[in-house]
Amino acid sequence: MARGSAGESVLHKHLRVLQAFDTLRPFLTLTEIADAADMPLSTTHRLVTELEREGLVERMPDRTYRLGVRLWEFASRTPGALGLRELARPWLSAVHSRVRQHTQLGVLSGLDVLFIERMSTRDAVTNATLIGGRTPLPVSSSGLVLLAHAAPEVVEQTIAAGWPAYTSATIRGEGALRAALRHVHADGFAVTDGHIHTESRGIAVPVFGPHGAVYAAIGVVVANDATPPQPAIELLTMAAAGITHALEEAYLPDSAPPDRRIRALIGTSERSLDYFASFERDHPVSSPAGLGGGAR
Numbered sequence: 404m405a406r407g408s409a410g411e412s413v414l415h416k417h418l419r420v421l422q423a424f425d426t427l428r429p430f431l432t433l434t435e436i437a438d439a440a441d442m443p444l445s446t447t448h449r450l451v452t453e454l455e456r457e458g459l460v461e462r463m464p465d466r467t468y469r470l471g472v473r474l475w476e477f478a479s480r481t482p483g484a485l486g487l488r489e490l491a492r493p494w495l496s497a498v499h500s501r502v503r504q505h506t507q508l509g510v511l512s513g514l515d516v517l518f519i520e521r522m523s524t525r526d527a528v529t530n531a532t533l534i535g536g537r538t539p540l541p542v543s544s545s546g547l548v549l550l551a552h553a554a555p556e557v558v559e560q561t562i563a564a565g566w567p568a569y570t571s572a573t574i575r576g577e578g579a580l581r582a583a584l585r586h587v588h589a590d591g592f593a594v595t596d597g598h599i600h601t602e603s604r605g606i607a608v609p610v611f612g613p614h615g616a617v618y619a620a621i622g623v624v625v626a627n628d629a630t631p632p633q634p635a636i637e638l639l640t641m642a643a644a645g646i647t648h649a650l651e652e653a654y655l656p657d658s659a660p661p662d663r664r665i666r667a668l669i670g671t672s673e674r675s676l677d678y679f680a681s682f683e684r685d686h687p688v689s690s691p692a693g694l695g696g697g698a699r
Contacts, residue, residue, distance in 0.1 A: 405487045416440075416458075417450055420436060420442075420447065420450050420451060420454060420460070421468065421470065421474075422439075423435070423439035424469070424470050425465075425486050425535075425536070426533045426534070426535050426536050429470070430467040430468070431468055431469075432466065432467050433447060433448060433451060433466075433468070436468065451468060451663070455471075457471075457473065458471045458473035458668060459471045459592075465636075468484050486642075487508070487510070487650070491508050491610070491619070491621065491646045492520060493645075494621070494642040494643075494646050494649075495507075495508060495520055495522055495621065495642070498621070499522040502623050502635065502638070504523070504524065504528060504624060504625045504626070505522070505623060505625075506523075506622075507521040507522070507530075507532060507623075507624070508520040508610075508620070509538075509543075509546070509549065509607075509622070509648045510619045511549045511550075511553060514540055514557070514560060514564055515538060515540060515544060516537065516545045516546040517536075518532045518534055518536050519619075520534060528603045528624060529602055529603050529623075530603060530624040530680075531599045532624075538564070538568040538599070540561055541561060541574050542566055542569060542574070542599055543599060543605050544593040544595045544605030544607035544620075544622050545605065546620075547607070548617075548620040548622070549617065549619075549620050551584040551587040551593070552588065552609055552617035555680065558584065562580065569599045572597040592607065592608045592636045592640070593606070593607050593622075594605065594606050594632050594636075597627045604625050604628075604632070605624050606622055606628065606632050606635045606639065607639065608621045608622070608639045608640050609643065610643045610650075611643070611647045612647070612650050613650050613651040619646075621639055621642055622639065650675060653690075670681030
């Protein structure tokens with residue numbers, strides 16, 4: 404891997420450019436990208452030009468840039484988080500139809516919870532998360548669930564890095580966090596009353612994978628009032644069990660043919676899947692759009 408004068412890989416510099424964009428700033432000028440990435444304007448221009456050429460960023464008519472559709476294309480092929488999202492969506496929808504506030508699915512990403520799916524109503528309470536958005540692990544119910552089941556080194560890194568205090572209810576300090584994680588692990592759920600916004604309560608439970616590891620957290624954000632959380636906990640626990648069952652069916656033993664292992668992760672009909680499989684066998688170079696292998 405080629406490296407710059409500061410010892411930073413070229414790939415990492417490209418990633419810094421891509422990370423300049425977020426859900427609240429999807430369109431950025433070249434100067435704004437350079438400021439967010441903390442790189443010289445000339446370096447930023449070179450990197451952005453390379454990313455644009457590969458379709459990873461796109462230039463708009465007003466000379467701003469946005470993330471390119473090709474990133475979505477790559478992400479859509481992974482059986483990881485997006486496969487989980489596909490399997491979990493019916494269960495999220497079932498929870499949302501009962502709660503009618505915010506229902507969301509989060510996964511561990513570094514020291515944050517990354518929300519990969521979310522359903523809301525316009526008159527719901529305040530929620531600080533968006534699809535593709537991140538929240539520090541100690542401040543949300545989903546984050547506490549993920550951290551309570553994470554490796555010990557992740558807990559230590561979280562404590563060393565620290566986290567923001569959004570309200571007076573936000574967990575503060577190592578002792579309080581460790582105590583909260585013990586309770587969450589023992590109880591099987593997390594409830595955070597007003598930890599990010601005073602009017603909102605987060606409730607989350609773990610989603611276990613086929614090998615017993617925690618794959619995700621499914622949660623709701625509802626009004627922070629005197630309503631008992633137990634009905635929501637029971638609803639989420641049922642949904643989490645449904646997602647776990649779907650994961651177990653999708654991730655069959657390695658001896659199963661690859662097309663059988665991936666079928667449950669693709670949201671289409673069985674007849675369509677059979678067509679894709681036959682097309683792949685008969686035309687291994689030129690695939691239909693649904694199973695395309697890359698740029699043509």
